[in-house]
Amino acid sequence: MAKMRTFVVVSHTAPLDGGFSLSDLAGGAGRLDVLCRCAVDAFLLSHGIRKDVVLHLVIRDQLAITLAGSRLRYLNPDERSTGALLREALRLAQGLGPGEEGESTPGITVRWLGLAGLMGTLSEAGLRPVLLNEDGEPLRAAPLPERPAFVLSDHQDFTPEELALLAHAPRISVGPKVLHGHQCVTLVHNELDLREAGWTAGRS
């Protein structure tokens, strides 16, 4: 059986409320387009959805939106409709108190939680963080924790505080070039797909 795959995307600029236009995801919506592309690449196959994936989007170290493939509905390949799903979650969050969680659409939940809180929750559930960074060990040959949670940043660098929080996590690189976050998600999926299928370098 395929193992669950967990990704955490750290967003420094996305909005904490739903007061933005879907026509301006890359501008007025604080680069929400970056998160939309990560969501699409985390879940969508050409004809189907990866049900064994959980994606956490941590916004401004205050809010966590979680997408769970096992229940996820209405996710399409375009950024605009994905932005609309995330906007629903942001709108719902406005009525939530500390410790409360709400489901905005099937498979998308939201709660007021920062990166440290989320990583603590994942750790209690037995997941181990893996920091995706271009200066890390090559993914191709890297041993991975039994239950990894791959953590990547948005269009900006991790802050020193975030790096301190993740200081004990293995640093893994998908390649020598600095890529967009959603491209890293695809490459991690590809590596795990190859490992699960038993492909090796010399397979013809």
Ligand SMILES: C[S@@+](CC[C@H](N)C(=O)[O-])C[C@H]1O[C@@H](n2cnc3c(N)ncnc32)[C@H](O)[C@@H]1O
């Ligand atoms: C667009 S990059 C960040 C750009 C960079 N911080 C800058 O401002 O030039 C988004 C994230 O993808 C991940 N990333 C990018 N290239 C990578 C690579 N070659 N290997 C592993 N992770 C990578 C890192 O987590 C990075 O923070």
